[in-house]
Amino acid sequence: MADSAPAELGRSGQATARNGRGGSELLQALLWIAPATTLIVLVVFFPAGLMIFNSTREISLSGLDRGSAGFDNFAELFAFPALPAVIGRTIIWVGVVVSLTVLISLAMAQLLNKAFPGRRLVRMIVIIPWASSVVMTTMVVYYGLEGYIGIINKFFVGIGLLAEPYGWTRNALPAFCWSIAVAVFVSLPFTTYTLLAGLQTVPEDVLEAAQVDGAGRFSTYFRIVLPQLRSALAVAVLINIINVFNSLPILRVMTGSIPGYDADTIMTLIFKFLQRGDFALASALSVLGFGLLLSVVFLIPYVIMFFGSVKSKAEIRSVDPTYFPREWHWDNYLTMWSTPETPLWQNLVSTIVISVGATALVLLVALPAAYYTARFRFPGRVVFLSLVIITQMLQPAVLTAGIFREFNLIGLDDTWLAMILVNAAFNLSFGTWIMHSFFAGVPKEIDEAAQIDGAGTWATLLRINLPLVWPGIVTATIFTFVACWNEFAASLILMRTPGNRPLSVALTSFVGQYETSWQYVFAVSILSIVPVVILFMAIERRLIGGLTAGAVK
Known part of the structure; x- marks a missing residue:
């Protein structure tokens, strides 16, 4: 008994010391992850909570909270006649788009x-749909499908597929099918590059060994290459499911003019509720020919966009549409700056400020969080990383009602700061995980050697780790910038002043109730694409290297 007392005291002292160290480690960790956590909580989870709260309230058309409604709102929603069809259509939308995207991307990769x-050059061309705003690409297709003025309609009539032009976007089923085609088209670059990054990890000696053993191309691909792509496929499928489910711009543009709910998914239905209030020389030649064909396919919408941008208003609305301009109106690129529809200079400035500001904020808060969670183990680490990945599921299109209410309450709606915070919060997940993967790949012995030499944690990060993970930082920066540059849903709700809107939203100002200034839609789209394409051309090699480490490791 006498000996057990000191032993108990010893164990108690050790437990107290461990608890003390755990508290100290948690406090130190908070200094690194607090900015990222704060941004996520305030701009993602608070609107989510506010949205849940509002679902149980009776709120007037003017926004006045009249008190608790219990579950009456849910009862009314479940009684909505179109809801079962909308849910079924959403499942079809996600399943078909993701399946076709993955299958085509496997072949392209x-x-x-x-x-x-x-x-x-082919790789550069494939990236164009990614660099372009989804809204801009969709509007090109929408114009091409217009009844009597659409280029696509004219082509179908010209080759005898149609006897006369057809109103594809005026009928629910064809509009929905074309929406699926557009969604697959814009999803191919990311999926292809993710799978292409995975292919870089397949050992060449394994493929050579398979050939020596007599394995054919199909056998080698399905038994060796495809299993090696499981991690990349998992990432591609997961991200595509999330993005396609949350997709709003394609369906809003393609099916927005169709009355009723026959082409709606859950995302578009939410917005309607809000608005109510893809031998040696012979093989090489075949591959080259297919590559050229692929290039043409990927360039077609943007060739239409370019030619449309230099046509006159009368020519572009002609019931006998032309493939090429009769007269080249380069002045469209000048007159678009002074059109009454939207102050384009201000929209361009807004886009630059919001994109640069949000990208800088993501790097500022994601970099320390990614470094610390990759290099240290501390209480709450798994919770924080789970918190970050959840934000990838909660996109602005889902939380628009909550986001609007939050920023309206604090007086920040219709400001650049609001959009910088929203864009940063919802792009934090990808940036954090990409950089986390790179930091985790740096040997910890390097940190230990730096600490022996007297370097602190910040010095180790800035002087030792940053140069080693530079490809990951470049990748995170580019992806974040492109996502912010093309953001649509939150800007559509938060930015009321025409001059404050980014280009992706300002573009819709040229679409009127009775006519659309297509020449300006295309000219502004070209203007918006060029900077991003130049950026991709500058970092294409680093991009594949970054995706290899970030998405497949």
Whole structure:
């Protein structure tokens, strides 16, 4: 008994010391992850909570809270006649788009992984739909499908597929099918590049060994290559499911003019509720030919966009549409700056300020959080990383009502700061995880050697780790910038003043109730794409390297 007392005291002292160290480690960790946590909580989870709260309230059309409604709002929603069809259509939308995207991307990645003349150019062309705003790409297709003035309609009539022009976007089923085609098209670059990054990890000696053993191409691909792509496929499928489910711009543009709910998914239905109030020389030539064909396919919407941007208003609205301009109206690129629809200079400035500001904020808060969670173990680490990944699921299109109410309450709606915070919060997940993967790949012995030499945690991060993870930082920066540059849903709700709106939203100002200034829609779209394409051309090699480490490791 006498000996047990000191032993108990010893164990108690050790437990107290461990608890003390745990508290100290948690406090130190908070200094690194607090900015990222604060941004997520205030701009993602608070609107989510506010939205849940509002679902149980009776709120007037003017926004006045009249008190508790219990579950009456849910009862009314479940009684909504179109809801079962909308849910079923949402499942079809996600399933078909993701399946087609992955299948086509697997073939494209395999092609782009082979060496052939012009491969770098083809890779650049494939990236264009990613660099372009989804709204802009969709509006090109929407214009092409217009009844009597659409280029696509004219082509179908010209080859005898149609006897006369057809109103694709005036009928629910064809409009929904074309929406699926557009969604697959804009999803291909990210998925292809993710799978292409995965192909870089397949060991060449394994493929050579398979050939020596007599394995054919199909056997090698399905038994060796495809299993090696499981991690990349998992990332591609997960991100695509989330993004396609949350997608709003495509369906809003393609089916927005159709009355009723016959083309709606859950996302578009939310907005309607808010608005109510893809031997040696012979093989090489085949690959090259397919690569050129692929290039043409990916360039078609943007060729239409370019030619449309230099047509006159009368020519672009002609019931006998032309493939090429009869007269080249380069002055469209000048007159678009002074149109009454929207102050374009201010929209361009807003886009630049919001994109640069949000990207800088993401780097500022994600960099220390990614470093500390990759290098240290502390209480709450798993919770924080889970918190970050959840934000990838809660996109602005889902939380628009809560986001609007929050920023309206604090008086920040219709400001650049609001959009910087929203864009930063919802792009924090990708930036954090990409950089976290890179930091985790740096040997910890390097940190330990730096600390022995007297370097503190911040010095180790800034002087030792940053140069080693530079490709990851570049990748996170580019992805964040492009996402912010093309953001649509939150800007549509928060930015009421025409001059404060980014280009993606300002573009819709040229679409009127009775006519659309297509020449300006296309000119502004070209203007918006060029900076991002130049950016991608500058960092294409680093992009694949970054995706290899960030998405497949």
